[in-house]
Amino acid sequence: MSNYEYHKPQTVKEAIGLMESLENAKYIAGGTDVIVLVKQEKLAPANLVSLRNISELVYIDTKDGLKLGAGVTHSAIANNEFIRKRYSALADAAGAVGSKQIRNVATMGGNICNAAPSADTACPLLVLDAKIVIDGKAGKREVPIDDFFLGPNKVALNAGELVTGFVLPDLGSNTGSAYIKHARRQAMDLPIIGIAARAAIKIDGNEAVCRDSFVAGNDISQTIKRLEDERLVFEDVRIAMGVVAPRPVRAKKAEEAIKGKIISEKLLKEIGEIAASESQPRDSIRGEAWYRREMVKVLTGRAILRSIGRIVGPEQMTNPNRLW
Amino acid sequence: MKKEITFTLNNEKVVVEVDPGWTLLYLLREVFELTGTKEGCGVGECGACTVIVDGDAVSSCLYPVLEAEGKNVITIEGVAASDGTLHPLQQAFIDNNGVQCGYCTSGMIMSAKALLEKKAVPTEEDIRTSIAGNICRCTGYVQIVESVQQAAERMKK
Numbered sequence: 001m002s003n004y005e006y007h008k009p010q011t012v013k014e015a016i017g018l019m020e021s022l023e024n025a026k027y028i029a030g031g032t033d034v035i036v037l038v039k040q041e042k043l044a045p046a047n048l049v050s051l052r053n054i055s056e057l058v059y060i061d062t063k064d065g066l067k068l069g070a071g072v073t074h075s076a077i078a079n080n081e082f083i084r085k086r087y088s089a090l091a092d093a094a095g096a097v098g099s100k101q102i103r104n105v106a107t108m109g110g111n112i113c114n115a116a117p118s119a120d121t122a123c124p125l126l127v128l129d130a131k132i133v134i135d136g137k138a139g140k141r142e143v144p145i146d147d148f149f150l151g152p153n154k155v156a157l158n159a160g161e162l163v164t165g166f167v168l169p170d171l172g173s174n175t176g177s178a179y180i181k182h183a184r185r186q187a188m189d190l191p192i193i194g195i196a197a198r199a200a201i202k203i204d205g206n207e208a209v210c211r212d213s214f215v216a217g218n219d220i221s222q223t224i225k226r227l228e229d230e231r232l233v234f235e236d237v238r239i240a241m242g243v244v245a246p247r248p249v250r251a252k253k254a255e256e257a258i259k260g261k262i263i264s265e266k267l268l269k270e271i272g273e274i275a276a277s278e279s280q281p282r283d284s285i286r287g288e289a290w291y292r293r294e295m296v297k298v299l300t301g302r303a304i305l306r307s308i309g310r311i312v313g314p315e316q317m318t319n320p321n322r323l324w
Numbered sequence: 325m326k327k328e329i330t331f332t333l334n335n336e337k338v339v340v341e342v343d344p345g346w347t348l349l350y351l352l353r354e355v356f357e358l359t360g361t362k363e364g365c366g367v368g369e370c371g372a373c374t375v376i377v378d379g380d381a382v383s384s385c386l387y388p389v390l391e392a393e394g395k396n397v398i399t400i401e402g403v404a405a406s407d408g409t410l411h412p413l414q415q416a417f418i419d420n421n422g423v424q425c426g427y428c429t430s431g432m433i434m435s436a437k438a439l440l441e442k443k444a445v446p447t448e449e450d451i452r453t454s455i456a457g458n459i460c461r462c463t464g465y466v467q468i469v470e471s472v473q474q475a476a477e478r479m480k481k
Binding site for chain 1 (some may be wrong): 325344345347366367368369371374380381382383386387388390391393435438453454456457458459
């Protein structure tokens, strides 16, 4: 039992107005972070402004890329067929947060604004080039996600501003993505590290014909072995790492080094090494720094492989209509 | 300042005065005296307080009470039929020794019920995912999973 007043605005405008007029006020969405902090007496707001009853914050718009309302729950994302296929990393992460009970109420906006170094959805949004849509009394603005995280629990929001949604570009049908959460148990745990990848691949000579060799093997690494001397190259790759720095970060040197190269296991190993050199993990209760760095090496390659699998594997294909 | 809210609790419309700082769990246990819903950790980690709100399993210990307004809330007390006949899930937990100390059981059953309402024929993985947020310290979860499987089979018939 706590001492706060609880407000339930119906529109974004009303919420911003309340935030401006109330003393010591805080936004609350799913409440799975805010209520915990209040119970632990780490937060003592006099007023909570609930974003749960604002219908304009709840939308999944799949025309022309992907637009998501900040009030969309993790369950809604994890269960969305389009997001699972085309923005797989995000669905991976949303489905890996907490438990069913948490995912059913916890929102995307909340996960991002809480900005834990371990926030599962942050890495996918980084590799998927998301923009954050922000509204406040000064009006609307958009911020690239890479500029949004400032540090642990610190984001680029001015007083009274709130995140209303996310805009993700259309990444094309030769793109796949994945997020790997490395934790001790599958539910209700924070990641020791989290790695997201997005890979776009192309074949030299742009003839797009169906190749049976692509879909014959179950294991994508076997496919890669067969293709090593062929002209299958990385067009563009994004890598993001969680829990290895005060905020979720991109491995930009690794991304640069992989661009345009022929896909091979050796290359993936090198990329893992570069990504690990860009990480600055620390010792914590969940894992020691050296271990985290080792796991960055392993999981970076794995996340990229899984991304490729989603382009060429028949099971989870990004675009089933397009086989080479 | 107390506020009045109206919602459906175990299929009955209720009107009640609440303090905005309460959680749904507090209202259920302390005002309605529905003590089948348990408080374990109080911070959404253990699942003992799971109830179903509008078809979804949620942790009532993190649920701001004012958000219950207009919602349809089901607790363990609303799971059995009105004549007292146990729900197939409850019966299956008894028949398969899915209960040991019992503290997690209400939450387990609510999570499983929410799953079966969405997916009548769940896979073992579906079941394990649905109860992944419900911690049981007595058992190895095997009998609990078997209980849910058997309930699903009985409900099909």
